[in-house]
Amino acid sequence: MYAKLLTAALVAATATTVSAESAPGYSGWNNVWTETFNGAAGSSVNSGNWNIITGLKVNNEVQTYTTSNQNLQLSGGATLQIVPRKDSSGAWTSARIESKYTFTPTAGARTLAEAKIRFGDNAIANKQGIWPAFWLLGNSVRNGVAWPACGEIDVMETVNGILTGHGTLHCDVYPNGACGEPNGIGGPVNLSDQGWHTWRAVWDRRASSWSGETITWYLDGNQFFQVSGARVGSQSVWNTLAGSPVYFILNVAVGGNWPGPPNSATLDGYGSMMEVAYVAQYVA
Template identity: 55%
Template sequence: MHFASYLPLLPVLGTSVLAWNPPSYDGYRLVWSDAFSGSSGSLPNENNWNIITGNLGVNNELEVYMRDPRNVQHSGGDTLQIVPWKDGSTWTSGRIESKFTFTPTAGGRTMAEGQIRFGGNDIGTKAGLWPAFWLLGDSIRSGTPWPACGELDIVETVNGQLRGYGTAHCTACNEPTGRGGSVSIPNQDWQRWRIVWDRTNGDWRAQTITWFMNDQQYHQLTGAQINDQGVWTALTARPQFFILNMAVGGNWPGYPNDRTQGGYGAMMEVGYVALYSS
């Protein structure tokens, strides 16, 4: 999610759901996960997540993030639902940031993955909606500005389009657009979105960050492409944290129109978030 600045922290089930647990992968061990177990309409586990509130003043977005189960809740079926709503002239939505931080493993591979689907409303009713599953460098919480902190967008979509975008943002990443790739999403149902840091090569220039949808690689970035060891270190060898959110409006998607509908048909639903290491 293109990011201009950062502000520190100052029950209804709308669709059928399925329970998801993080899968096992040969060669990897599960380090951390949240499979979003909880009663219907309850907030996400606040031992795992900071629930963000307010308008963060970034990207010319419209939404006000709320600590409200109407905007961010357990479904009761082991999923998390992040739901935008329009109340009068105000859009509200949800954003959570993990308290868990991790540093990709030196000399090994690290994998971050989430199972996600987007609401089933007609695409024509999603103008201005901007869901994202992404990572920020933890140094932003102690004053390092964006994009020097590093940002990796595991998947973003805009305006309901069936296209997923994976992007790196950094001080050598052609900002404000970043360095990214995209992939066609087969439908609005569940997909697995993943990035893998491969630090097995001792030469940072040969190390990689690779983006996948359902095991299909669709983008890769190398240290040699960044061509700056300090910047590469920010993306691959410094602590990071997870973010899940649904933005409304902003510089990239533009703004909602008269057809835009909030609610469960426009939501972002998450089956699990998981971090693995080889």
């Protein structure tokens, strides 16, 4: 299933500047929600659209999430910059935002979630422990349902600056369960560089039964991974991933179980940031 195209109409734009950029229009798709991160340089994200998470540490991460514009700011060129920082004591800070907007993948249709992202240009050798991500979490977690039962769809994660993106599902119970926790069900894709790329997940719920529904991952319009309801093997679990409300998350973690801790060569600042041009959701 590698290197398949979604459709010719869904090949991503390839602009490489930080100038103001709207989410692309795709033939046959209705753009339902978009965030383009317009605003003055150094200002924060739109509080009507995003919750800024503070203090949270999971997965043995070492960073503290803050609201500081040293960690989270609009560039002034219609992009968001999440910048990990290390202070003189060796403590790390970074940022995580979660959308107030939620959506449920539409039954009988296709739903697309996409972001255009680039990474800072620090060398791979200087990114040990840096862990950027674009992902979605089941909204039920906000109502007391524990992880991973809430469902999680990771559209893109990279670790340690390595030019490999990962798409992953987490679900059901920990450990093991339908998604084989803690690893989840995932697939990798090679990245050509740290520059601008589009990352998307598409829920296809047009099948006659839940087992034939799919979630498919794309890098720059090229399919690199797919999971069906049949692979998950449980209708109730699949529903947490493909038939329940989810919300967007953007963050840069530092350290953690997967990448391991930063080391003496790890550099902070813009060279280790994640920059986002837009986040968008479509239905067809």
